[in-house]
Amino acid sequence: MDYSNALTVFDVGLHFMQGLGFKGPQVCMETSKLAGDSLLLTYDSETAGRQVEVSYLRAQRGRPAAIVVFIVANSGKRFSVEDWLAVNGKANAIEFSTLNNPGLSESLFIERFCHDFMEICDQKLRDILTGTVWQDVPIDWKGYR
Numbered sequence: 001m002d003y004s005n006a007l008t009v010f011d012v013g014l015h016f017m018q019g020l021g022f023k024g025p026q027v028c029m030e031t032s033k034l035a036g037d038s039l040l041l042t043y044d045s046e047t048a049g050r051q052v053e054v055s056y057l058r059a060q061r062g063r064p065a066a067i068v069v070f071i072v073a074n075s076g077k078r079f080s081v082e083d084w085l086a087v088n089g090k091a092n093a094i095e096f097s098t099l100n101n102p103g104l105s106e107s108l109f110i111e112r113f114c115h116d117f118m119e120i121c122d123q124k125l126r127d128i129l130t131g132t133v134w135q136d137v138p139i140d141w142k143g144y145r
């Protein structure tokens with residue numbers, strides 16, 4: 001699958017990560033029997049000891065397009081931003097899937113995500129991303145466990 005357009009939109013929309021001390025992204029493609037093909041962008045901050053992993057899965061295999069974001073500490077601890085938002089009472093702050101809006105274009109879906117993610121990073125996630133604090137967040141297995 002050609003993800004070049006999606007990569008361009010992510011590159012512009014997530015450029016703010018540099019202002020938070022992150023380098024990148026490192027970009028690769030992943031394939032999973034369960035989820036299909038995905039684009040993975042990884043941002044690293046050596047000074048903060050943090051990594052941000054952004055996976056984009058196009059609509060495929062009967063599933064809507066989706067974005068999954070993990071924050072990873074050098075200690076190996078990690079949490080999904082979606083779970084973090086739910087734990088902190090902001091479950092609907094970012095649209096991670098086109099499930100409720102299947103007619104949304106790929107570019108607009110990614111642009112909206114990047115805008116909302118930037119707002120969360122500038123406010124609530126800033127201390128975690130800059131390495132000042134860490135918050136343990138339980139994994140919501142959504143019935144898969």
